[in-house]
Amino acid sequence: xxxxxxxxxxxxxxxxxxxxxISTSExxxxxxxxxxxxxxxxxxxxxxxxxxxxxxxxxxxIAACINLGWTTIEARVVDxxxxxxxxxxxxxxxxxxxxxxxxxxxxxxxxxxxxxxxDKEVIREAKGLGLNINASLLEKLKKTAQLSSEIKKTxxxxxxxxxxxxELGKMDKPSAMALSQLFESLNPTFNIQKEMLTxxxxxxxxxxxxxxxxxxxxxxLSIMENGEISRNQKVQKIRYYFKKMRxxxxxxxxxxxxxxxxxxxxPDEIKLIPPDNFEGTKxxxxxxxxxxxxxxxxxxxxxxxxxxxxxxxxxxxxxxxYKSLH
Amino acid sequence: xxxxxxxxxRDVLDYPAVDAIRTRLNIPHTVIEGPEKVYxxxxxxxxxVESGKHALLxxxxxxxxxxxxxxxxxxxxxxxxxLHIGTFCTMDCSYCILQSYFHPPVLQxxxxxxxxxxxxxxxxxxxxxxxxxxxxxxDSMIWETIYPFADKLILKFAKQTHAILELKTKTVNISNIxxxxxxRKTILSWSLNTERIIKSEERGTSSLDARLNAAARCQSKxxxxxxxxxxxxxxxxxxxxxQDVIEKLFxxxxxxxxVWISLGTFRxxxxxxxxxxxxxxxxxxVYGEFIKGMDAKMRYFKPLRISFYQKIISYxxxxxxxxxIYFCMEDTEVWEKTIGFDPSDYGGLPRMLDDSATRHCGLxxxxx
Numbered sequence: 039x040x041x042x043x044x045x046x047x048x049x050x051x052x053x054x055x056x057x058x059x060i061s062t063s064e065x066x067x068x069x070x071x072x073x074x075x076x077x078x079x080x081x082x083x084x085x086x087x088x089x090x091x092x093x094x095x096x097x098x099x100i101a102a103c104i105n106l107g108w109t110t111i112e113a114r115v116v117d118x119x120x121x122x123x124x125x126x127x128x129x130x131x132x133x134x135x136x137x138x139x140x141x142x143x144x145x146x147x148x149x150x151x152x153x154x155x156x157d158k159e160v161i162r163e164a165k166g167l168g169l170n171i172n173a174s175l176l177e178k179l180k181k182t183a184q185l186s187s188e189i190k191k192t193x194x195x196x197x198x199x200x201x202x203x204x205e206l207g208k209m210d211k212p213s214a215m216a217l218s219q220l221f222e223s224l225n226p227t228f229n230i231q232k233e234m235l236t237x238x239x240x241x242x243x244x245x246x247x248x249x250x251x252x253x254x255x256x257x258x259l260s261i262m263e264n265g266e267i268s269r270n271q272k273v274q275k276i277r278y279y280f281k282k283m284r285x286x287x288x289x290x291x292x293x294x295x296x297x298x299x300x301x302x303x304x305p306d307e308i309k310l311i312p313p314d315n316f317e318g319t320k321x322x323x324x325x326x327x328x329x330x331x332x333x334x335x336x337x338x339x340x341x342x343x344x345x346x347x348x349x350x351x352x353x354x355x356x357x358x359x360y361k362s363l364h
Numbered sequence: 365x366x367x368x369x370x371x372x373x374r375d376v377l378d379y380p381a382v383d384a385i386r387t388r389l390n391i392p393h394t395v396i397e398g399p400e401k402v403y404x405x406x407x408x409x410x411x412x413v414e415s416g417k418h419a420l421l422x423x424x425x426x427x428x429x430x431x432x433x434x435x436x437x438x439x440x441x442x443x444x445x446x447l448h449i450g451t452f453c454t455m456d457c458s459y460c461i462l463q464s465y466f467h468p469p470v471l472q473x474x475x476x477x478x479x480x481x482x483x484x485x486x487x488x489x490x491x492x493x494x495x496x497x498x499x500x501x502x503d504s505m506i507w508e509t510i511y512p513f514a515d516k517l518i519l520k521f522a523k524q525t526h527a528i529l530e531l532k533t534k535t536v537n538i539s540n541i542x543x544x545x546x547x548r549k550t551i552l553s554w555s556l557n558t559e560r561i562i563k564s565e566e567r568g569t570s571s572l573d574a575r576l577n578a579a580a581r582c583q584s585k586x587x588x589x590x591x592x593x594x595x596x597x598x599x600x601x602x603x604x605x606x607q608d609v610i611e612k613l614f615x616x617x618x619x620x621x622x623v624w625i626s627l628g629t630f631r632x633x634x635x636x637x638x639x640x641x642x643x644x645x646x647x648x649x650v651y652g653e654f655i656k657g658m659d660a661k662m663r664y665f666k667p668l669r670i671s672f673y674q675k676i677i678s679y680x681x682x683x684x685x686x687x688x689i690y691f692c693m694e695d696t697e698v699w700e701k702t703i704g705f706d707p708s709d710y711g712g713l714p715r716m717l718d719d720s721a722t723r724h725c726g727l728x729x730x731x732x
Contacts, residue, residue, distance in 0.1 A: 240651045285653045288665050315655035317666050319697050355667040355701070 041083065041114035048104055048111055052090040057122075058129040058150075059097050062142050062194055069102045078103065078112060083132060085125055086118040094125050095132040126150035127167055134168035141200055142190050144169060145182040152180070181207055192218050199228045205235055213242075213249035220253060223262065226273045237280040244284075287357055291316070295352070302346050305339050316355060366418065367391065367454070367471070367510075371402045373423035381475040382422050385511045389420075399423050399472070406468040413643060416452055416469040425449075425474035429483035433500060438658035439693040440707055442626075443714035445496045447484070447517075447529070450474055453503050455534060456567035458644040459595050462501065464636045473507055481520065488524045493718045493727055496521075499532025499553075508537035515544045522547035525728040528623075528721045530590060534569040536578035542585050548725045551623050552582040553590035556613065558605035561597050565647060572609065576616040583617050588724045594628035594692055597649050598664055598672055607679045619684030623724040624717060627676060628692040631663045659693075666698070673702040688720045 082096020093100060094116060103111050116125065130147045133139060139147065147169060151160045157176060164171045171179065178200065182190070185207045192198045198206070198221050206214040217238065221231050242249045252258070261267075261275045282289045295312065304310060308325040323340065327333040343349055370393040376382055377395060386393055396402060402421045409415035429448050435441030450473040452462050462469060474480070487494065498504040498517070508514055514531055521529040522545055529550045538552070554575045557565075562572055570578070579589055591613060596606065630649060637650045657663040664672075673691075680689060690713060691698060696706045707713040721727055 243648060244651050285665075287653050287668050288655070291665070291667055315657075315665070317655060317657055317663070319695070355670060355697070357667045357671050 041116060043081065044113060044115045045110050046084060046091055046113050046115070048100065048109055050090050051084065051100060051111075052087075052092055053097075053100060053104070055090075055092050056097070057092060058094045058125055060129055060133045060139065060143050060146050061097060062140060062146075062190075063098070066098050066102045066105065069098055070105055073099070073102050074106055081112045081114050083116060083128055084113045085116045085120060088118070091115070092125075094129050123154050126153075127163075130164075130167045130169065139169065140194065141179065141182055142194060144171070144175075145179040148176065148179050149183045178204065186211065186214065189214060189218055192222060195222075197222050197225060198231060202228065202231050202235060205239075209249060213253075216250045216253040220262075220276075224269055224273050224276070230273060230277065234277065234280060237277075237284050241280065241283045291357060298348055298351055301348055302343065302352075304343065305336070308336060308339055310343075310352070312352070321352070367420045369419040370394070371396050371419060371421045373397075373399060373421065375424055376422055376475050379422075379475045379477075381473075381477060381511055381513075385420075385422060385473070385475075388510050396421075399470070402470055403468055406470055411643070412468040413463045413639060416466075416471060417454055417456060420471045420473060422473055422475050424476040425479065429474075429480045430487055430496070435693065436659040439695050440691065440699065440713050441693065442495075442690065442717055444500075445487075445494050446500045447480070447496050447498045448474070448501060449480070449498045449504075450502045450507070452501075454506050455503060455569045457534075457569065458565040458567075458640050458647045459597075459630055459632065459636075459649055461632060461636065463639050463643070464633055465501075473511070477513065477516075484520055488527060491526050491728075493722070494527040495530060495717060495721060496527055497530035497532055499530065503533050503535060504531040505533040505535045505537040508535070508540055512540040514541050518544045518546045518550045521549040524549070525726070528725045528727065532590075532592065534566065534575065536570045536574045538578050538582060542581065546585075546587060548586065548588055549727075550587065551590045551721075551725065552579065552587045553592060554579055555592045555594065556609055557593070557596070558602065558609055560599075560605060565597070565644070565649060572612065576612060580616045583621050588623045589617055589621055590623045590625065592626045592628075592692075593676070594626055595630035596627065596672070596676070597630050598652055598668065599648070603672070603675045606676055610676075610679045610683065614683040619687045621724070622684070622687050623720050624688045624690060625680065625684075626690050626692050627673060628694070629664050629669050629672065631657065631661045631693070633661055637662070658695075669694070670698055670701045673698065677702055688716065690717065 078099060080096075080099070082099050083094040084091040084096075085094055091113075096113075100111065116128065130150065133143065133147070147167075148160060148164065148171070151163055155163055157173070161171055161173065161176060181204050182193075182200065185193075185203055189198075189203050189206055193200060193203045198218065202221070206217055209217070217235065220234070226234065238249050238252060241247075242252050245252070258276065258279065261272055261279065264272070267275070299310065308323065311322040311324060313320055325336045327336055367389055368391065370386065370389055370391055372382055372386070372393050372395050374395050374397055399421055402419065406412050406416050406419060425448055427448070431446045431448055433441070433444035433446055435443075450471070451466055452469045452471045453460065454471065487496070505514060517529055517531075518541055521527065527549070530553055531550060532553045532555065534555050556572065556575065559572050562569060579591075583589055593606070593609075596602075630652065632650070634656075640647055640650045653665045653668055654662040655665050663669070677689060680687065689703060690707075691703075696708075699706055707716055710716050718727075722729075
């Protein structure tokens with residue numbers, strides 16, 4: 039295929055046609071400065087139409103030139119007979135040759151190719167155009183392509199991980215948006231996002247509610263809108279709120295255990311550790327001492343513990359009522 | 365579930381059972397050079413569990429027919445013995461551990477019955493009390509409509525006096541065994557659950573009424589019975605519904621003819637959760653209040669289990685004060701806080717079950 043270098047009037051370049059746009063970055067400030075300083079080093083690639091030109095590669099360069107008040111531009115022009123596939127291949131090759139493409143850009147590139155190739159062929163074709171993609175990544179990228187533009191933006195901003203985004207992609211739009219906004223607003227770590235997402239999905243299933251309904255709850259909103267606590271405090275409060283809704287009996291039991299330990303009031307440096315998840319039967323007492331005097335003091339505290347009227351309650355593992363379950 | 369693919373291992377092509385099953389199923393079959401080919405086909409399908417329920421592989425049990433039940437030392441185990449007649453199940457219960465236990469899950473029916481008989485002879489010659497069941501890796505009675513062989517097992521056990529056979533099922537495929545001379549050495553047992561759980565989580569199984577009617581018919585033919593409330597699912601209103609099941613049970617059969625009732629709440633390896641979510645999208649059973657147990661399985665939070673068991677046991681005791689109730693895989697603490705004693709006080713759980721089998725089934729005392 040021949041590219042012919044031509045000078046093209048910017049007024050007949052169709053900047054609204056984003057058929058071959060791959061780049062997700064909208065910022066042109068650095069490019070503006072560079073073009074203003076040393077001119078346009080790499081000419082964009084355009085496709086000739088009967089009356090206009092479609093941009094195949096160089097969207098930001100053209101935007102920068104228009105911004106600088108240029109009226110014409112040096113471009114490499116592809117003949118109007120070039121097929122959509124040929125143009126897509128040029129766009130992908132040109133973009134991937136200049137930088138590594140992010141997930142969204144890779145998914146856009148693959149979407150272009152998947153109009154013409156099956157999964158096996160597309161992996162081979164993508165490799166020829168500079169994209170290294172395996173079958174597992176292909177599946178993720180196909181799902182990424184289906185995500186709403188809002189969720190794609192949160193991935194690009196680094197607010198949510200691809201894994202979380204793909205989970206959001208499976209939800210109804212209001213629920214996905216509500217969670218996306220929650221993560222955007224509180225910016226929790228990816229691990230906490232994953233925990234919150236799992237909790238919220240399961241609570242919604244248990245209560246037969248949509249996630250958006252769940253996140254519209256008065257108490258939840260009061261935490262989110264509380265201007266007197268920090269973002270981290272909000273994250274902690276919301277996690278606890280979700281935990282309490284997801285596992286009401288466990289949370290209540292743990293709270294009761296903590297209250298009991300407060301009433302028993304062991305000295306600070308003596309810790310009574312229950313079995314993991316209260317499942318086993320072995321409790322531990324851990325204490326440190328620096329000398330015989332301190333040892334004697336701790337020993338006396340342990341002797342008092344044995345006589346404490348509520349000590350026995352630690353081992354009861356009773357729950358008052360579990361009707362609130364589910 | 366309908367069997368749509370029949371695979372026959374070339375090694376067993378001439379076995380009598382194969383011919384009978386082929387005729388009965390009347391579907392095209394594929395002869396294969398070993399089970400691996402079927403494993404490959406099932407594994408490659410989009411839903412191996414679903415595919416596995418439609419493909420029957422007739423093959424040899426190349427391993428042991430008699431196996432110890434895979435218990436764990438962390439919880440009190442009943443020391444059960446498995447007679448390994450086949451794998452997987454044609455019914456489709458959401459909670460079924462077999463979905464994630466076999467890789468891949470394949471319906472296998474072992475047709476080298478002469479080897480199985482030899483294994484049983486070897487066990488019987490030890491004159492040791494044993495409780496042997498076929499319902500661990502499959503349902504004991506699913507193949508009765510295609511290739512009845514429970515009657516042969518029952519007859520085999522009837523001729524000795526040290527071991528009992530437990531046939532555990534959710535089917536009502538009993539017509540072929542009703543007239544067999546069982547000598548009370550076979551216990552017919554049913555897994556029971558609430559009608560809500562049977563309807564929502566146990567696809568393709570018999571209704572509660574059908575199971576209890578089948579149990580009553582077996583009782584009328586002199587068979588000792590057992591029942592397994594396992595897995596019990598905790599959900600709002602479950603206590604009342606389990607109480608209804610218990611009342612229904614004792615309105616159908618006599619508590620005096622029940623050798624044991626086992627209780628166990630839902631527990632699962634973590635890998636099962638994703639399978640349930642994918643295959644049973646309306647099921648909520650994996651969203652209970654679970655913690656990771658000492659055996660790495662997810663279990664309901666222990667105080668919750670204790671409280672629930674206390675209620676269930678009180679309902680049973682009200683109608684059957686003397687029936688032997690035991691837990692499948694719970695620890696001493698749960699025993700003490702619900703049943704009121706530690707099995708070791710009575711020589712251990714295996715001993716308690718052996719004693720009950722001895723009383724109900726007329727087993728001889730151990731010679732060894």
